[in-house]
Amino acid sequence: MKNFILSCAVSVAFLPATSWAQEDAASAFASRDFATAKALWLSEAAVGSAEAMLGLGLLADRGFGQQRDFDVAFDWYLQAASLGLAEAQFNVAIMLDAGLGRERDVEEAQIWYTRAALRDHARAQYNLGLLYEAGDGIAANPALAAYWFGQAAQSVPAAAQKEVAPVTASRTLAAPDVTFDKVDTSQVELVWNADPNANATLLLEVIEAPRVGENYGAPTISVKTVASGILEMSDLPTEHAIWRVVNLASDDTDYAAADWSSNQGIAPPRGRITLFSDPAVKSMEDAASIFASSLRQAGYWVQITDDVSKQSDNFYVSYGYASDQQLAQAIAEFLPSTEQITPVKQLLRSMQPGEVAVNLSAFR
Incomplete structure (x- = not known):
């Protein structure tokens, strides 16, 4: 060489x-x-x-x-x-x-x-x-x-002319080691090392941190790659942005994530929680507001939505990836429950890594 x-x-x-x-x-x-x-x-x-x-x-x-x-x-x-x-x-x-x-x-x-x-x-x-x-x-x-x-x-x-023999060993799930990052208002550039036996699909997430008491939003950037780095050009609110690289399992059932980073030392969330609330039920809106306040004080990012098309059927806590089951269970224990409702369920490809959904309509 x-x-x-x-x-x-x-x-x-x-x-x-x-x-x-x-x-x-x-x-x-x-x-x-x-x-x-x-x-x-x-x-x-x-x-x-x-x-x-x-x-x-x-x-x-x-x-x-x-x-x-x-x-x-x-x-x-x-x-x-x-x-x-x-x-x-x-x-x-x-x-x-x-x-x-x-x-x-x-x-x-x-x-x-x-x-x-x-x-x-x-x-x-x-x-x-x-x-x-x-x-x-x-x-x-x-x-x-x-x-x-x-x-x-x-x-x-x-x-x-190159022919490289594929990896035959079983794929592991290990967090990538980010060795370089440069994030400003016009681009996100990261380089990482990955376990040679790890799954090759990685996800870049860039998210704007919510203001105090406000809903968090969808990622500014959410893009997959199989390379050893990524360069994305975008208008970014870098003063309030955090980012990380996530190694996704080949079947999308789980992930392993690098730590969140930020130019301004923004504390990452303990998790992201979406509360689905029925606006026709006043008590539900009030309950969502109370739950959101408590969760935010505990270090979670929260959004409240009345988009019933995305609600979680007849169970009240759902998660997308196996690594978030513990988070979903903790949220389920934080909220009231009834014996008739399945408290926690995994819904594949339903949300971002680190997200949990709570269907308050299940309480009706």
Whole structure:
């Protein structure tokens, strides 16, 4: 793997020369006037141009017009990569993978390869497949190797020729280990490690925290993936948003979730509770309000709804996933019951992980 990366780095270095910089700098570079290219790129980098930072990294990396310096090259690439430039992210990953400019760090390289791969960088997708295929510095993961080779196959012929043996061991259900997250008002970007024997379907949940005494709402983002990371562009209320990655069982009966995260240290809910209330029955509305207040004080997020189309038939507490049975049982014990009503029941694919529904109409 390391030999491949080194040979690949040489070819990559020359590719962007006429495509990703201001015209004057690119022209100077193309005509091998490296001093002029450097001066222009330094000026552009000073005002935040990621493309100029990439150009400066290239000059140092290849020793064009100056002594070759991998440390300087890495620093410039890293600055451009941090601004979201896929080519720079790929170069950072290559240098970390090969131990150029920094000590070799495959786990960190995997993060940068993934970030570039999520931006459709085909060579990053291919290299990521190689990492997961070989298990060189990270755990081998045939499912992810096959996935990333598949993503790169159209642009990288070698990827199309790859055949990765599938995992034959029984799938486990383990929470993903999130190794990178960047969430702002325009995007959600996460990278994670997953157990090679774990189920490959993961769910990203981003939820806006409710104001005090208000109903919680549907997730701002709820999207599934089988990759080792995700990049979602969206308008987000990051001051009040929390997020997590959830590993879903293949039959949708259970899940294992990473911890909730937040930019503002928002406390995650103990659980999310939906109370179905019949607006025609005044006492039921009053009871829902009382229950909601008590649950909120106990750290749960609550919503009250009169959407009878989503009510839970003739039982009064339901949950969607096996891991939420204990939560549903706790809520059932918190509320009054009658002997004629089945208190708790699992309804597959009926709600989000960590949600429980209470049908107050069952009390009638």
